[in-house]
Amino acid sequence: MNRAETRKRRRPAKACEPCRQRKVRCDLKQPCGPCTRSKSSVNCSYRDEAALSKQEGQFRVQRRPAVPPPPQPGGIGPPDLTPSSIGGETATPNDDLRQTVRELQERLDGLEARVTRGETRKVSSTQNSRLENDVRALTDRLQTVQNQLTSSSSAATVVSASDRTAIRAIAPHLRHSARKVKFLGPSHWCHKVDKLSISQLMTTKEPPEPALDNVKSVLKECRDLRQSIKSQRSVKLSDPFPNVRSTLPSRGECDELMQCYLRTFEPIYRVIHVPSFWAEYDEFWGQPRPNLSPFLAKLVLILAIGTVFRSGEGSLAREEYQQLAQIWIYAAQWWLAGPSEKSTCNLDGLQVSCLLLISRKACGLGPSPWLSAGSLMKMAMAMGLHRDPSNFPSLSPFQAEIRRRLWATVLELELQESLDLSLPCLVPPTVDTKAPLNIDDRLWTPDSTTMPHRQPNDEVTPASIQTLLYITVKLRMQVLEVIHHCQEQSYQRALDLGSQLRAACRKAAAFFSSANTDTDAEVESCKFQAKFIDIQLHRYILALHTPFVVQARKDPQYYFARKACLDSVATMAAYANALNLPADAPDDICRLFVSGKGSFKGPLSLDVIGPIGLELVTQLEEEYFPGLDGDPLDKLAGAGRDHLIETLEHILRQLFQIIAMGTPSMKRFGLTAAVLGQIRAMKAGRDIKGVVYEAVIQSFKDCLLALQMSSQRTEAMSGLDSAATAVDFGIPDPTLPGFDMDLTDSIFGLDFQALFPFPGIDNSMSTMLS
Template identity: 45%
Template sequence: MAGQGGPRKRRRPAQSCEQCRHRKVRCDRNIPCGPCTRARSSPHCSYRDRSPSLSSSAIGIIATPDTPHRQPLVTGAFERRASSHMTPTELGDTNLQPGVELSLGQIQHRLQLLEDRLAALAKNPSLTRDNQWLEKALHDLTEKTQNIEQQLAVAPQLAHTQLTGDNGDLSISNIPPRLHASAIDFKDLKADLTNVVKDCRALRKSIKSRQSVTLNEPVADLHSTIPPKLVCDELVQCYLRTFGSMYRVLHMPSFWKSYRQFWTEPKFPPVSFLMKLVLVLAIGTAFYSNSTGRVNNQFTHLKQKWVYAAQWWFTGPSEKTTASLDGLQVFCLLLTARKISGLGTSHVLSTSSLIEMAMRLGLHIDPSNFPALSALESEMRVRLWATILELALQSSLELGLPCNLPLGFDTRPPLNINDQDIGPGKPTIALPSMPSNEWTDTSVLLLLHESVKPRMGIVQFVASPGRKSYQQALQFTADMRLACRELASAAQTFEASKASQGLGLTDFHKKFLDIELHRYIVALHAPFTVQARKDPRFYYSRKASLESAMVIASYANDLCLPSGPLDDFSNLILVGSGSFKGPLALDIISALGLELVTQLEEESSPQSLFSGSENELAKATRAPVVRILEHILDQLLQIISLGSPNLKRYNFLAAILAQLRAMQSNQCVKRVVYETVTHGIQECYGMLQSMMAGIPQTPTAEVPIGMAAPAAPGLPDPTSTQFGFHLVDPIFDIDLDLASLLCLEGIDDPSSSYL
């Protein structure tokens, strides 16, 4: 301090920020300073009458009022602060919130302006250093930088939380359905394809109208449509050796008794038995040995008439009288016959209605709660309930819908006994169940029933919205693999029994059951397989899906059209629909196609570590999958030539194989796919023309060519079945939006089916 008489000394300017001076704490002179940064209230850190000195940990920023929004330049200070929170990969790949990228750009640009202005200050001391606006701008930009850096640091954690779920369990979201598609620029190719698709659609409608029956009223004389007894005998045997011994709908001693009476006294059979008979015959036509070898043969119209007659009886004026075990048996046979007849599923006659009807009759309750029931009635109730479970699970998996089954139903499984052990004149109390390794009439149904609980869980898991727990999916996979092993073990046991007693699993049952169990594994891992293309933690799903899909697809090798005799299973996949397509189903084609596309993408990736020899090994590993897909493609074309106008699966598989060829040869994928699909539809159109010429006009002569046959009142239109390629992607996304490629201008109602 100077004396009173001496000159007054000027006070040294304060170096601390205003907030630290007020709190009387030591300031580290950074911007913002350490104490202000650590303060809970996060105060505004500001300096008075000073130009801040830049330190290595601070960001010096300056801007001019007339240029605050120019494009960014990256500065070393900002790069150091950002890199302390995130890696360069994370900075480039993180999905930022809206506006974050723009804010980063603005700050980077203003940082560059700051450095320029600071350099000017150093060169020209005469410029003012007391700039309050400069100080405020410095603080605002620094605070904004910190906020954005915090968002960048949190973004990977948010992404991880979205992938793993709130509880830390590895999970993913459902695959969103895609109902719309965008067009692509191949106008000339698209015009050609549009024309051939128009012609193909019109011709296909004409074929379907001629193949469909016209029912404006119930079949007046159903009796007259039944073939001679020798033919009926063989058709009934065809049913018994396939679905009759798997879905235990009928008590065969009782059925044979009524069947004999029908031929000795044919005038007044019970209507319920007549409906059972015609549906059994309709199912048996798929396996009839004396057919012409074509998809459409002498039974094409007959089986449709039988199915529609049963539907009319079941849902028509006599609907109240069908609420019985007889009506339930007809319902089960009707759902199976629709899939055999190419009519597919019905939104009116669904498994949900079947379950509701069965529960009204109390089939979900253990028959021991009803003491008045005989042994035959008790056993038929549990057999029917077990069959209904199978039909319901099968339908739910096909449609991707939850199964409307009651929780905690207490019905016991069927007994391992033969039909002849129960019935009129037999003891009212059922015999004890035989050992599981001893073959009986119920053995096939019991093999399916053993895995009903995990399959029910998988159906609910697949159909439920929300996130999918990977741990739960792995547990379901373990359960299904155990069921597959038990099936293989039982097949070997029954094979020995068949050798000694002539009774055991047929090839039809072994193939059907093996495919049925593996289908659940493919569906279970579908969303995880798609996610595995980006996240290697889901690689097991790729492996499990590929293995199960190949098991199913391998059964296509037994189908060798057009030559060679067909076994029962080949006949089923030839005429069936939905899951009855087996190795020819679209979900299996999609699963194998996705794996091949994913492998090629991995090999062509810039980050790929594959060498030349490893590429050759990978190509050799893919060869069996490619061969089976090419064989399926050839068989699908042969099926079309045999009279089936179903073109969807053939063209989709042709497009997948074209995509693989284009990827291997580095060609334009969309162009190659377009050319392939155009050529395929043109080839199919020629087959449809030949098919049209060979169809007699007599059954539907009253229907003009090109118009659909009228449907029976109250029943689904017989021509509106699942023959089309609806604009919904298959279960797997293969980066091949065939719906987009075939969303063509100039075609009426593009949302409807085209093939």
């Protein structure tokens, strides 16, 4: 290659950019002398920083790195790069801010180095002061840019390059009508089943000509009977403060109801100090007080919860206990929120509020929009329970520990309600209350000046279960935060949290397996709490993975979420096997399934029925081919599928038995029958629409017969406005005022959205019926 063909390399520029533009000699300092004298030092920068590094020796300005250095102490340092800056393909709105941060960081390092090395002694005092001002100005600018970058990053979540499996957040649904407005958040059960053919069928604009008349007539009769039964059973209190003391049964039966509560919910929701409450209980029977006092309000709520778990023996019938439970709950509710509400702003009022929420869910009344865990939390915060009692030296040790226990109970109720109602968690970030002590109630009293030493968390005490749940509070709050994120849901984040939740389930199972149970009552209590907590924790796993299960139907990379969801829902559904109405006398957890609302329904809830149906339909779409025998793998998958179908059929039979016992819970029964109809149609290769409508019509005909028998039994009773059944199985039924199905005020008296709340169903069904 000759000299003419050789390209001559240009010398790198050794002057700063301002000096090159002004064509003056630069001394290669930072800032250089000419820029300092021209009062433009803040703009002094170099194109080639290598030359400056050789000239300055120890003082060097580093090249801009491809990967940013770690943050400096004090929070000064460039933040992590976005996936686009790593890949270099696409730019994000934060790239300009990040570039500015790096430039300011380099210049600030140079100025601070000069000040530290004492080079400013060579200049005048005026220049020295100017240099210090420049350092402060750069520091302020850097902090301002970093604050802008932080706020921008929090406003729009940036997904890391390694997490390419994130999906868009589930769009929430809203039911809006003149009578009812309801927000259906991302953890609502309708999101688990709205991808089934049933939802598409119910939202179709094609009218089902022969089936519509049958559905209309059957539902109209069901609606009329339901309204009649509700009118007969509703509680009418002429006096908002009835003589509640006179409604209490004998002390022996009250003792039994107290024990029912203490062996079931009190170890989970620590509301009372048991020895102190027993002392007040004995004093109450010694000197009865007719007026509704704070103690009597707590007592009647405890007795109402106890009616759910009673064995069925005693002088009063089951329907009488059910009616009394309603009276007790409404009386305590009126005492709490009525004219005496100012006198309830104390720990007694907070305890009554906790018991009121638990009793409404356990006895079938369900949640109230005006009596929520959110208002309970506001009430607790107004009393300062979100701050640790160590901040208030005037509190006695007994008061301090009661406050910690009540705050843990408020947190538990808030987390459960957030998942039940599919709403974001309202736990404030400014909380410093410590966990309650793992100690036995018998070791401390209201007069104790010191508290006993905390026992290890793995040692069993009456407070162990609350301590066990409190450890998982932050984890479950993170799950709710991921579920309700408005932008995207990270698959990797969901996998990490799901793994931690499964570890928490295993830890809880190990705790209960190692618990010392000497008596039959302790064994029964331990079984109830183990099953209850296992169901509650698996509900978070189910809600966390459900959005990805829907995506897994078309993208196999989400298969693990589908498997985790199936494992959790199968675990929860397995607890329904112990429920065998009307043959067997159920245990405590089954009594709660029959009587409870929301998460207390356990395997009988739509949160379980929906995912099972979705999994079965997905398996049939993937593996079943009509007319072919299939390979051995298909047969093996078919065996597991048949087990899920049997589980769903068992749940359907139990739901019908509950209706036959006098509880018109038709929504779960009708939807389960429709899901099974779709599965049967897919297995037989038949038309899905026709089979589903046949199943829905038959299910409501069965409900109609059961409601007619219930109405006749109710009319035959004299002097008692409560539910009645021919056989007493020892299970209190949910009350009709809590029944949330609305079949009125719609075209032809039908409200399909109350049965199947899928998006767009109002307009589509109006078209069908017009």
